[in-house]
Amino acid sequence: MLKQYLNNILWLVMGVLCLTSCAKGYRVEGKSSVTSLDGKKLYLKALQDGDWMVVDSAEMLHGCFKMKGTVDSVRMVTLYMDEEGLMPLVLEDGKIKVNISNTQLRAEGTPLNDLLYEFIDKRNDMERAINEVERKEARLVLDGVRLDDIHDRLQHKVDSMALAMEAYVKSFITANYENVLGSSIFMMMCSTLPYPVMTPTIEDILKDAPLTFKQNPLVKDYVSKAKENMKLIEENKRLQENVATAQR
16 A cells, blocks of 8 residues: 555656646846846736736846746737836747847847847848938938939838838738737737728738737737728718818
């Protein structure tokens, strides 16, 4: 009986160890060269039902902070300092290295974080290139060059670069339909609009999107509001056309 009891205990312990070792866990290791952040509280927050919920927290001490925990599923979170959102992170299995400096915010070390910040770097480069052309336009105006000549010289280039950036963002979203990056970058793109609307790019993204992407709560809510707004815009347009016809 004693031998059987010990065997049962042994199998129980081995089962617990197996479950523990198989559990997926994240480890965030952050470094900062910004001395004013020492002593500040950092939080990982996830958007849930319209509210930012705290997932984890740590204090910045001597330029370093650490967080760790288990992950049931991969999720997008934002690193906050007090109430200020600093940077997005993908909370996934593995060690996530975060670097905070006056010139850079970056996360790397896990597959989706590497992919996210590769995207952010490239998009930022494209945006800087567009801004440089626009600054060149301003310099030409100050140099006395005619506005029409400046427009002929540079506007086509700016338009082409903007379209290239839009195409890059769209291709990234479609390539990541099946993971959290697709829906997260889609929502970031939509947040640049003054209010929810259906643009040709958004319609193209949704046209071929799988059901899992369309059923994402944030995406679903945005599309619902955008369609309502489009209906109101169409109704207002028809009303204006009817008034214009009646006044003829």
